[in-house]
Amino acid sequence: MSMVIGLTGRVGVGKSFVASLLVKTFDILHLDLDIIGHEILLDPVVQAAVLDRFGVADRASLGAIVFSDKKALQDLNAMMHPRMKAFVLDQLKLAAKPVVISGALLDEIGLMSVCDQIWVVDAPDNVIRERIGEKFDKIISVQRSRDAYLDEADVVFHNVPDEDVEVQVVSAFDYFVLRSKND
Numbered sequence: 001m002s003m004v005i006g007l008t009g010r011v012g013v014g015k016s017f018v019a020s021l022l023v024k025t026f027d028i029l030h031l032d033l034d035i036i037g038h039e040i041l042l043d044p045v046v047q048a049a050v051l052d053r054f055g056v057a058d059r060a061s062l063g064a065i066v067f068s069d070k071k072a073l074q075d076l077n078a079m080m081h082p083r084m085k086a087f088v089l090d091q092l093k094l095a096a097k098p099v100v101i102s103g104a105l106l107d108e109i110g111l112m113s114v115c116d117q118i119w120v121v122d123a124p125d126n127v128i129r130e131r132i133g134e135k136f137d138k139i140i141s142v143q144r145s146r147d148a149y150l151d152e153a154d155v156v157f158h159n160v161p162d163e164d165v166e167v168q169v170v171s172a173f174d175y176f177v178l179r180s181k182n183d
Helices: 015-025 033-041 044-054 059-066 070-094 125-132 135-140 146-151 165-182
Strands: 004-008 029-032 099-102 117-122 155-158
Touching: 004 015, 015 029, 015 099, 015 117, 015 165, 029 033, 029 070, 033 044, 033 070, 033 099, 044 059, 044 070, 059 070, 070 099, 117 146, 117 165, 125 135, 155 165
Parallel strands: 004 099, 004 117, 029 099, 117 155
Antiparallel strands: none
């Protein structure tokens, strides 16, 4: 199996930006947990179960429910996470090049153990609030702490205005992925 990088961090830190840099710059497979979750939510069987439990199945309405009710969030995660994990594991079996799995819930979905490296994108709360506004306060209360993400990191990217994230990403990929191919 190819090298697998888990790219994670809190809401609004720039995981998608870092993943896009990796895709644009290197020949990698990107498995975006947000997109995978959206696709799984479109499955008729999943939609029926979600509709039965929550009375709605669209993402905006679900978000309003689960980000204000921890039990509802647990129920939704119990429906979605096993399917998301299975999809990712199937894709990893087929991967012939390095893979980056990106998402805030990498640990919660149970995918940390399949990753060779955990790369965390980080930014201070005030920078995140500037980027995403009120969404930060709604989501941050149900996410793990900043320290929890940082503690599991093999690499940390500081995505703040005065740091060049692209240089950080290229350097990390060169050091951890390209060099490992040559060893």
